[in-house]
Amino acid sequence: MRQPQTKGTIKPHNSWNPPRCGVPDIPVPADSSNGRNRQKRFVLSGGRWDKANLTYKIIRFPWQLSKVKVRKTLAEALRVWSEVTPLTFTEIQEGRADINIDFTRYWHGDNLPFDGPGGILAHAFFPKTHREGDVHFDYDEAWTIGNNLGTDLLQVAAHEFGHVLGLQHSSVSKSLMSPFYTFRYPLSLSTDDKQGIQYLYGTPQPPSSAPTIKPESHQPEPESNEIPYSEPDACTTDFDAVSTIRGELFFFRSGYVWRLRGGKLQSGYPALASRHWKGIPESVDAAFEDSVGNIWFFHGSKYWVYDGKLQATGPFQISDLGLSVPNVQAAFLWGTNKSKKTYLFRGAEYWRFNTSTRRIESRHSRSMSDWRRVPTSIDAAFQDEQGFAYFLQGRYYWKFDPVQVRALEGYPRLVGQDFFNCPVASSSSANSL
Numbered sequence: 175m176r177q178p179q180t181k182g183t184i185k186p187h188n189s190w191n192p193p194r195c196g197v198p199d200i201p202v203p204a205d206s207s208n209g210r211n212r213q214k215r216f217v218l219s220g221g222r223w224d225k226a227n228l229t230y231k232i233i234r235f236p237w238q239l240s241k242v243k244v245r246k247t248l249a250e251a252l253r254v255w256s257e258v259t260p261l262t263f264t265e266i267q268e269g270r271a272d273i274n275i276d277f278t279r280y281w282h283g284d285n286l287p288f289d290g291p292g293g294i295l296a297h298a299f300f301p302k303t304h305r306e307g308d309v310h311f312d313y314d315e316a317w318t319i320g321n322n323l324g325t326d327l328l329q330v331a332a333h334e335f336g337h338v339l340g341l342q343h344s345s346v347s348k349s350l351m352s353p354f355y356t357f358r359y360p361l362s363l364s365t366d367d368k369q370g371i372q373y374l375y376g377t378p379q380p381p382s383s384a385p386t387i388k389p390e391s392h393q394p395e396p397e398s399n400e401i402p403y404s405e406p407d408a409c410t411t412d413f414d415a416v417s418t419i420r421g422e423l424f425f426f427r428s429g430y431v432w433r434l435r436g437g438k439l440q441s442g443y444p445a446l447a448s449r450h451w452k453g454i455p456e457s458v459d460a461a462f463e464d465s466v467g468n469i470w471f472f473h474g475s476k477y478w479v480y481d482g483k484l485q486a487t488g489p490f491q492i493s494d495l496g497l498s499v500p501n502v503q504a505a506f507l508w509g510t511n512k513s514k515k516t517y518l519f520r521g522a523e524y525w526r527f528n529t530s531t532r533r534i535e536s537r538h539s540r541s542m543s544d545w546r547r548v549p550t551s552i553d554a555a556f557q558d559e560q561g562f563a564y565f566l567q568g569r570y571y572w573k574f575d576p577v578q579v580r581a582l583e584g585y586p587r588l589v590g591q592d593f594f595n596c597p598v599a600s601s602s603s604a605n606s607l
């Protein structure tokens with residue numbers, strides 16, 4: 175089984191083995207360079223089932239989970255596809271089924287051996303191939319359901335069922351049919367997945383009289399478009415990310431960046447962030463400069479690293495860092511000169527992260543309550559030259575004292591007022607938080 179070809183991207187210097195689906199990717203056209211792949215859409219395998227009512231059978235089960243739970247989970251994974259098509263799926267325990275699901279190890283008779291824990295998680299065969307309907311899961315994964323302590327069966331199964339129904343891997347990063355495993359709840363199809371499956375099978379039959387639960391309408395996630403957003407106003411906006419870079423302070427918002435040197439906004443800013451960092455995603459969730467001068471950007475389930483010469487590598491999957499949740503909200507380098515550590519923040523959790531091994535130190539998150547008087551769900555964080563940390567949320571920020579290890583009295587304060595000389599808005603006060 176081929177390892178992931180990092181298509182059109184630069185190979186990471188250290189070898190790694192991102193958890194992924196074992197179905198080989200079809201080659202990407204050579205003109206899709208620099209990550210701006212305009213052909214982002216579902217890909218069909220060429221085959222489809224000629225009938226809408228399909229049966230399935232579970233041959234062997236994973237040892238970690240009860241059979242009942244596995245049955246329920248696989249049914250749920252099939253439901254995301256049946257909800258948007260005329261397809262139905264019925265489990266059978268005897269006789270021949272259309273879809274055969276097995277948990278198996280290493281060599282298992284189909285020339286696509288599994289590889290033990292990690293790496294390849296599962297694979298499935300397309301319709302109209304000689305093994306159509308076969309779905310194999312690697313028995314050696316730590317299968318779990320609904321938590322991020324192992325490999326989530328629901329997510330992986332829903333993806334494999336997409337193959338069994340005729341969908342190839344998609345290059346749309348948030349799609350279920352993206353080849354790399356990410357943990358995301360609730361399970362849902364992206365617009366791309368839905369368009370793909372409906373292209374093959376059409377939309378659901380008109381509902382019978384029975385009240386059916388309509389699939390939630392998933393807001394179409396804006397695909398990364400290339401139209402610049404209108405320029406935001408630093409006095410009224412909140413920020414996606416802030417980072418100290420080469421001793422200057424950069425504020426990021428919707429593809430724009432503000433640059434402050436010695437506390438002063440530089441002329442010509444805000445400017446498009448892509449002027450500094452070619453290929454930077456349209457918006458970033460978090461940014462930081464590491465101790466060797468690389469600049470890291472996070473967006474959704476991916477991250478990019480720019481070296482000192484502003485050469486980009488990536489995107490890489492955040493899951494490769496050992497982090498099983500996407501959407502890092504803030505990141506910064508924190509500590510005294512000798513022992514700076516990188517921290518990643520999301521909601522009420524944070525992780526310590528080793529930038530040289532590109533792994534989080536522990537899969538188990540720590541609680542934001544360690545950062546006393548700092549709220550949860552921060553948008554951005556950075557450290558100044560004196561060693562104070564700053565945490566932003568909305569239009570406010572907290573200044574954090576490294577000696578007392580807590581946010582200072584008198585905070586939060588308005589970002590616009592203190593960093594961008596915005597007029598004091600009498601109406602907005604901190605207690606509106």
Ligand SMILES: [Zn+2]
Pocket residue numbers: 195196197333334337343352353
């Ligand atoms: Zn796959």
Ligand SMILES: [Zn+2]
Pocket residue numbers: 282284286297310
């Ligand atoms: Zn197999």
